[in-house]
Amino acid sequence: MIRIALTGGIAAGKSTVSRYLAQLGFGVIDYDEITHELQQAGSFAIEPLRNAFGNEVINAEGAVNRKALAAQVFGDDAMSKAALQQLDSIMHPLIEQLVAEREQAIVEHWQEHELPQYASHSSAVVVHDIPLYTEVHQTIPLTFDHVVTVEAPEEQRIQRMIQTRDMTREQAEARIANQATQAQREALADEVIDGSVTKEQMYEAVDELMQQWLTADEVVAENVQNERNAQQTSSNQKHE
Ligand SMILES: CC(C)(COP(=O)(O)OP(=O)(O)OC[C@H]1O[C@@H](n2cnc3c(N)ncnc32)[C@H](O)[C@@H]1O)[C@@H](O)C(=O)NCCC(=O)NCCS
Ligand SMILES: Nc1ncnc2c1ncn2[C@@H]1O[C@H](COP(=O)(O)OP(=O)(O)OP(=O)(O)O)[C@@H](O)[C@H]1O
Known part of the structure; x- marks a missing residue:
């Protein structure tokens, strides 16, 4: 990969480049979108956020009130800095988990749908x-x-x-x-x-x-394959 x-x-x-890469057929994981998803009603993040920052950061629908949360974590004082660290410690492992799931889905999709314009590339x-x-x-x-x-x-x-x-x-x-x-x-x-x-x-x-990165990746994949073939040949010769 x-x-x-x-x-x-x-x-x-950045978003213009990101959309273009998606249009080319590459898998794109949008961290902003994931963060927003995790702050919707019913997400795993809601109760930990409520416990850490109080009821005022959760709105009537049960989603995060981003403005209220921003007011607690963005500031130059030590309390805001500690609060931002705490927010990161709640959000980042959850973001990481969703990212891993999306990455897995992208790899599975790639295994079934190689991109025609990069037919020879060996990694998702x-x-x-x-x-x-x-x-x-x-x-x-x-x-x-x-x-x-x-x-x-x-x-x-x-x-x-x-x-x-x-x-x-x-x-x-x-x-x-x-x-x-x-x-x-x-x-x-x-x-x-x-x-x-x-x-x-x-x-x-x-x-x-x-093109540059896929070509470099192809060269590495070819070298690995050549190395494997050479090892196989030498092991076959030893057994003959
Ligand atoms: C506190 C939240 C709800 C405020 O949302 P809001 O829409 O008001 O602001 P926005 O997300 O656009 O951030 C505004 C600015 O704050 C700074 N900022 C935001 N999150 C962080 C962070 N974790 N660390 C340092 N700076 C940050 C950036 O300069 C950013 O441009 C939101 O920023 C949040 O949930 N942040 C923590 C999650 C996170 O790390 N997100 C980034 C994932 S890649
Ligand atoms: N090379 C370009 N020439 C002209 N306009 C551009 C160019 N790149 C982006 N834009 C325009 O500039 C605006 C901002 O671009 P974009 O949304 O891609 O930025 P961004 O870096 O993703 O911003 P953010 O970090 O806030 O998401 C958009 O309206 C986009 O169409």
Whole structure:
């Protein structure tokens, strides 16, 4: 299996890249979607969250009131920091469990449906779409073959947020300031996709990366197979 972590600065184009990879037929696991699912009524996370943070973080329907929870865990004081750690310790093992189940389903699906445009690839590809990879990589202990971040200049991202998300400049700037920095994301990534170019150019960059990684994986698979064949031949010769 080739495991890829995909992250990026807010509004840099990560979701656009993620959708494109899904369109190509690769399995994509969306960590934001999983987090939201786990905070719906009836989820395993509800009672532990209620016990840790009180009734006020659960709404009348039995789902998490994200605004109320955010008020307890986001802040510069020691209490908020400890609360965020506690939230991570409740959410992250549950996220990890759902991720493992999705990954298994993707591998099973891949075994039955190879992608025609990559007919020769020998491993399933699973893309983990993790907006907050920098923030959570130490508490969700998954290992990745490749870590990719999508980046674009801050002003371009602010303009995108103002135009497509109905935000004011102040709100957009605050969202950026709240996240890890571009330098922190790039320090963890082995590839950076430029989100400031056209979408078509971004897709070309993705195509190139996937070809490169699948070819490298194919070479490793071939070497392993050759090694196995050589060992088999030598063991057969010894028995003759
Ligand atoms: C506290 C919650 C309900 C607040 O939701 P809300 O919609 O108001 O904010 P949102 O999720 O967009 O986060 C806003 C910003 O907070 C920061 N942030 C969010 N979660 C974390 C975290 N676990 N660690 C550090 N920073 C975080 C990021 O900068 C993010 O951009 C939500 O963030 C949450 O449940 N977080 C914990 C689960 C988690 O780790 N999610 C990420 C999984 S990859
Ligand atoms: N290369 C591009 N050229 C023009 N517009 C783009 C490009 N990439 C993304 N966009 C647009 O910018 C907006 C933000 O992109 P996208 O949703 O992919 O960002 P994101 O990084 O996933 O953000 P978030 O982290 O908040 O989910 C969208 O409206 C998208 O269509």
